[in-house]
Amino acid sequence: MFIFVKFRLRARIEVNSYDTILQVKNKIKALHDIDVNKQLLHLGNQRLENEGTINDYNIKENDQIRLTLIIAGGFQIFVEDLDGRTTSLQVQSSYTIKKVKELYYERNGLEVGKQRYIFGGQPLLDDRTLSSYNIMARKTINLVYRLVGGFF
Incomplete structure (x- = not known):
């Protein structure tokens, strides 16, 4: 079976259903000479972990x-x-939104549970990464305060 890897250009690579994500990363390394430890792979918004398989x-x-x-x-x-x-x-692009909230807490003292982030009009979920939202260098995330009993 073939899948496509989107990075700058779209590349087609051959995989089988029992290949691990780490094996897929090694195939990408062979094509693009990118160290496997510097690769993050996502299918939609889901981060693909090294131990999982194509089938998983x-x-x-x-x-x-x-x-x-x-x-x-x-x-x-x-x-x-x-x-x-x-x-x-x-x-780093691999940081979760929760990790960003923790960094903000360290700098400003606003508890993680009271922070709610929005980027591009979309609320950001704690377990997703910056890269999954395509948040890159010098981008701005909007902080709204979470009040007891409400969303904002």
């Missing part, structure tokens, strides 16, 4: 998976609150 993730013929790179040192994003105050954070 229900990847079918001609499905497209997305490749993003983990860059040493990460990059800077901004969190803007309702008062217009902006905080810069050093992050």
